[in-house]
Amino acid sequence: MSIKLHFDVSGDDFTRAGEASGKIKNTLKELGFNPETVRNVAIAMYEAEINLVIHAGGGEIDVEISPEAVTAVFKDEGPGIADVEKAMQEGFSTAPDNVRNLGFGAGMGLPNIKRYSDEMDIKSTVGVGTVMTIKVLNKQ
Amino acid sequence: MIIKDVAKILDAEVLCGEESLDREVKSACGSDMMSDVLAYVKNQAVLLTGLVNPQVIRTAEMMDMECIVFVRGKRPDAAMINLAEDRNMAILCTKIDMFTACGKLYESGLRKQEREA
Numbered sequence: 001m002s003i004k005l006h007f008d009v010s011g012d013d014f015t016r017a018g019e020a021s022g023k024i025k026n027t028l029k030e031l032g033f034n035p036e037t038v039r040n041v042a043i044a045m046y047e048a049e050i051n052l053v054i055h056a057g058g059g060e061i062d063v064e065i066s067p068e069a070v071t072a073v074f075k076d077e078g079p080g081i082a083d084v085e086k087a088m089q090e091g092f093s094t095a096p097d098n099v100r101n102l103g104f105g106a107g108m109g110l111p112n113i114k115r116y117s118d119e120m121d122i123k124s125t126v127g128v129g130t131v132m133t134i135k136v137l138n139k140q
Numbered sequence: 141m142i143i144k145d146v147a148k149i150l151d152a153e154v155l156c157g158e159e160s161l162d163r164e165v166k167s168a169c170g171s172d173m174m175s176d177v178l179a180y181v182k183n184q185a186v187l188l189t190g191l192v193n194p195q196v197i198r199t200a201e202m203m204d205m206e207c208i209v210f211v212r213g214k215r216p217d218a219a220m221i222n223l224a225e226d227r228n229m230a231i232l233c234t235k236i237d238m239f240t241a242c243g244k245l246y247e248s249g250l251r252k253q254e255r256e257a
Contacts, residue, residue, distance in 0.1 A: 015194045018195065043203070047175070103175070104175055
């Protein structure tokens, strides 16, 4: 059995970035998931949600929760990532200064997502958009 | 120590979370870079920061932190306080700067907890 949830993420309201991740965190807590799994999902999703807002002008998130794992797919029609390998390097960032002033944009987002997820896949086309899938296994 | 002790040591004003002042806290971290908080800390109860925006509250939420201390006289707005109240977090404000605030708490026994491998 699995639960599927969908979220639309607005690209013009930085203050609301994190709402979807917070909701998923609460849902997983209510479902009785292991606290470490809950936190890993919350952090990985939160960084990805922030990315949707600061880089892609918003997008959508589809989350599937099963007893074994949580899978989240982030879709956007943003500028795309020219060099995914480079973007994965800690410290590499294309974020503008105003994002840095908000406490993000230090080239930590994608590495953080990788750190907290068990599987991560990025498919991106410049000028078309990006689809990122992250999977966190439920630690028993 | 409990959150009430943190407030006392830092001569801080409690903006919300009065009901959680007796909660015990063992570890803390200080940072203005939220991605660093998300990357390197685990099981920290207290976040000290000079950054003021709603993502500070959200970051603390994702990390299961219970108390946020705004240093060097920074003050969150009403929207941020509401966000923290909804998440049962305590918000403290101190005029003390980051370095000194961290030093005072360290001296009183709070430590950084390393991320597990």
